[in-house]
Amino acid sequence: SQTIHQWPATLVQPVGSPLSLECTVEGTSNPNLYWYRQAAGRGLQLLFYSVGIGQISSEVPQNLSASRPQDRQFILSSKKLLLSDSGFYLCAWSVLLGASSYNEQFFGPGTRLTVL
Amino acid sequence: KQEVTQIPAALSVPEGENLVLNCSFTDSAIYNLQWFRQDPGKGLTSLLLIQSSQREQTSGRLNASLDKSSGRSTLYIAASQPGDSATYLCAARRGSNYKLTFGKGTLLTVNP
Numbered sequence: 653s654q655t656i657h658q659w660p661a662t663l664v665q666p667v668g669s670p671l672s673l674e675c676t677v678e679g680t681s682n683p684n685l686y687w688y689r690q691a692a693g694r695g696l697q698l699l700f701y702s703v704g705i706g707q708i709s710s711e712v713p714q715n716l717s718a719s720r721p722q723d724r725q726f727i728l729s730s731k732k733l734l735l736s737d738s739g740f741y742l743c744a745w746s747v748l749l750g751a752s753s754y755n756e757q758f759f760g761p762g763t764r765l766t767v768l
Numbered sequence: 769k770q771e772v773t774q775i776p777a778a779l780s781v782p783e784g785e786n787l788v789l790n791c792s793f794t795d796s797a798i799y800n801l802q803w804f805r806q807d808p809g810k811g812l813t814s815l816l817l818i819q820s821s822q823r824e825q826t827s828g829r830l831n832a833s834l835d836k837s838s839g840r841s842t843l844y845i846a847a848s849q850p851g852d853s854a855t856y857l858c859a860a861r862r863g864s865n866y867k868l869t870f871g872k873g874t875l876l877t878v879n880p
Contacts, residue, residue: 658811684866695772696812696857696870703866711867742811746866755861756802757868759812 654679656760658743664766671716671730673763675743678724683745685726686757687718690740702726738767770795770862774871781848782879789843789874791858796836802868803832803843804857812857816843848878 655678665671677683687699698711700718708718715734719727726743743760771794781787791801800819804812816825816832818841824833831844841858855875859868 686866695872696859696868698867701866744812755800755866756814756817757859758814759804761811762809764809 654745654758656743656745656758658741658760658763660763661761662764662766664768665733666768667735668732671728671733671737671765673728673741673743673765675726675728675760676724677726677745680724680745680747682723683747684755685720686744686746687726687728688742688744688759690742690762691738696742700728733767735767738765740764770798770860770869772858772860772869772871774856774858774874776874777872778875778877780877780879783848783850785848785878786844786846787848787876789845789856789858789876791841791843791871793839793841793860793869795860795862796839797862798836799861801832801834801841802859802861803830803841804859806855806857806873815856845876848876850878850880852876853878 657676684703686701688696690696702708702720705720716730741763744757746755746757773792775790802817803815805815806812818825818832818834829846834841855873857873859870861868
């Protein structure tokens with residue numbers, strides 16, 4: 653069965669410090685990978701998605717970047733955090749199954765980031 | 769641009785009641801629609817996914833319906849239990865791209 657891991661679970665960082673959040677998926681190959689942010693009072697916002705190693709699409713201009721160094725690893729980074737980067741960061745994966753393009757998304761446990 | 773709305777934002781019911789959560793979307797050209805559950809401080813758990821060619825999907829006490837022409841989906845929960853208390857989110861996928869557009873969710877409280 654497939655499993656998705658995120659770490660750390662919680663993080664408190666000062667403004668201006670760097671950030672690295674990691675997401676790994678087990679039990680599947682060549683998944684599509686996604687980073688979302690969930691801020692209080694707002695819906696889930698898609699930040700980045702990747703269809704393969706080194707292939708990153710950015711959805712929202714911002715202070716963050718993403719990388720996919722391995723097939724099942726997705727990293728979210730920042731060089732200098734802003735207060736507005738605080739939120740709950742969720743990683744997700746999906747695969748295309750057969751001709752129907754069944755594309756259910758599955759989410760990880762999330763990372764709670766607080767920028768002070 | 770796809771917009772997804774969930775009404776009500778919060779719902780409180782007594783245990784045992786059957787209930788319906790609503791989800792509406794502005795662009796009917798969806799590829800599929802997915803319902804999730806989120807417990808406080810946790811990630812999302814996928815409950816049901818309905819393809820655009822389907823009218824409904826069932827899993828246990830849950831039944832999700834889809835009406836593309838009216839831009840609506842409903843999640844029916846039968847015989848609600850306190851353990852069903854959570855935020856329920858719907859998300860629509862448009863066309864062949866990979867993006868999901870989420871509603872803001874309905875916070876459900878089932879009182880014992």
